[in-house]
Amino acid sequence: MKYGRKAARTGLLAAMALLAGCAGPGSGGEGGAGPDKPFQGKTLVFAAANHPWADAIKPLLPEFEAETGMNVIVQSYFEDQLTQKLILQLTSGTGTPDVFMYRPLQEGRMFDRNGWLEHLDGYLKQDSAYDWSDFSPQAVRSATVDGRLAGIPVVTEQGVLYYRKDLLRQAGIPVPKTLQELAEAARKLHDPASGIYGFVSRGQRSPLVTQVSSFLYSEGGDFTEGGKAAINSPEAIRAFKLYGGLLRDYGPPDVINMSWPQAIAFFAEGKAAFYTDATSIYHSVTDPGRSKVADKVGFAPFPAGSGGSRTYSITSWGMAMNPRTADKDAAWAFIRWATSKENVLAAQALGNTGARKSVWSLPEGTAAFPPELAAVIRGYGDTGIDHDRPVAVHVAEAREAVGEIVQRVMTGYPDIKEKADEQNAVLQSILDRE
Template identity: 60%
Template sequence: MKNRLNRVLSIGLVASMSMGLLAACGSGGNAQPKAQEPAKGTDTKAAAKPFEGKKLTIVLANHPWGDAIKALLPQFEEKTGMKVDVQSFFEDQLSQKLTVQFTAGSATPDVFMYRPLQEAKLYYKNGWIAPLDEYAKKDADYDLADYSKASISTVTVDGKLSGIPTITEQHILYYRKDLLEKAGIPVPKTMDELEAAAKKLNDPKNEMYGFVARGQRSALVTQVGSFMYSEGADFMKDGKATINTPEAIKGMTIYTNLLKNYGPPGVLNMSWPQAIGVFAQGKAAFFADANSIYKNAIDPEKSKVADKVGYAQFPAGSKGSQPYNVTSWGLAMNSKAANKDAAWEFIKWATSKEITLQTQNKGNPGARLSVWDKPEGIAAFPKEWAAVAKEEQKGGVDHSLPPVNNVGEARDIIGAVVQKALTGEDIKAAADQANKDFQALIDKENGK
């Protein structure tokens, strides 16, 4: 019995060895090795989704871009395994909420929409914003170089990236195609041509005005800036106020004369809604303002000239066409966010080429040049508008407001120059006084 058992064990051992050799040699030696089991303690799901189970708090503005992102959030949550809590506020409410929470040292929100022109410098100075340079540059696929130069410059503070651009806007010229065609006037390419055309088409007796734009004290500053830039001026340089230089005064004078000589009544009280309202009602031949508000001019329910609106690049001054080309909205990271890598994952996704294309298809003009180069990237916009926006993305000036912390006070100081000139006061005297006041503000912010 014992001998028989030994024979059975021997036969089994030989068979096992033979099967092992056959498996190793296989048919022609092409057998695939058996897949290794994951090491104990390895979570393959976590490896694929490193932020699985994390939660982010995102604060957005009540803005079309924010609406577009909220609709796409399920894609992000599925891709990353994260959950996103979204809160939305109107602009002023948003600024107030962020200021209160950041002042208190809150770690939430992790990511937030902000207005770089008004808030980047102040937020960065207060330590509320986490610089994104290392995040944006370490991932070659993210392609930071795909952003327009001016858009990145707008969100850069003290050489650091304070956020990522989401919405851009440029200063353009709106015009009435039918009026120009009837009068045989070509689309103005220079300031001199614009003034000549506005003069020719100005007909106050029939409630037709040659030109309309913002005349309200604070609101006009973003617009008069492009007129100044195109004459080689700026609000300040190297910490010095420069709004009374000959170039600055010339730019402000051109703007003032257009409004004073060819503008509608009540222009002193007009911000952009009132100004574009005049244009949309068919009472102005030209309107200069941000391209982002164009829908107000072509909405048949709001506009009597919806099918007669044309778009052109900002007219050239003595230093060429130098309109503002800015990031009006961006995404930033809370410097006290508990999980900055997770927060960046959201920013990276929301500002990727793929998502930018989707949000731009909803009518939100982004800053990625590659998206502007795609036919589907401009499909949501009027053809002529898109051509002008794409061209102006290539250059322009990266700010439409003076780069100081207290933007509101600076706007009031500078806007007063144009308002005084509109009411008949000497523009040089007004500019000299404003320059002193503006310099005092700059010095105060710099601790002088």
């Protein structure tokens, strides 16, 4: 199976013919200028994050504009700046931007509740050639709110264990397959006097939540059970003690202040034996220009806990349509093009972890990834948990509730049950408000 630019053009023309023949769900357009270029003279504004995926798509835009007659204006922002900009614009009821990148698990429920996300199920029903079944089911669930599709996945993330191959080899330690083996290996390799710490990961209160999630799932728990807060369950307490204990006992002194940029930089400096985080940021440790251990990094599936090996597999970035765009058919044509098999392959060939299963089966779809990492990602298949944080409208508050328990472990409190009960009540109050 091969995807090329000719195939992309054929698929795009077929989609345009469909749109030209019948109005899309709730179409705001007037049909266009003709069957060959139905969007001749139209301008579409795309609000994008400063992200490698967007960088991969931008050079391909002239092809889309030539085929459709559409003019695409790209506005790029840092991720938090993008969120603030979107909230400001969408609150005002404007139709601009027409299409935008967003973080489904961080903003999706809040955006959906406010009516800022066009539901896309209707477009998929009338566009079988798009092959919606090709998308990872976990990624789809991440972008679904209350049973309705709120966006199209463009970047996915899975949990993975990063490790130093050289350190394990020198010490005769096998790659950990369980969380207990990880803790034991971190203990053996922890040697601060020589500048090596056993383990590093995110320690900041809110950022750590996405990484402790894999410990939580692998211990058989979740943030909620049956719609009720469950972060004081025995499984949750075991998971929080495991993760917090690794950071407390084998992490660097300032780990409590680390989010992912600081943690991965610490690992890339060659100062830690193990690191758990998302697959999507692997460039930071394999790029010789950024990593002192680029040729010494290994990748392994997330270690199993008492509930097995269970990690997240999510949509970290999606594409969404503004419900107030002046031309919904034009907006869908752009989303469809950007997330076609051909363009997912083009972006993934540059190292962006896409959501289409077929692309992962192609040699050119995995060529940019270390073979060991590609094998881990493919090995997860359709398994994995579709969230890496509590699923809530007020997700920032929910993350703080979880993170406070873990930080209690990190700062040396031997018994966290009371704090877990307290924060579970906080999380439940957040869920009750929704």
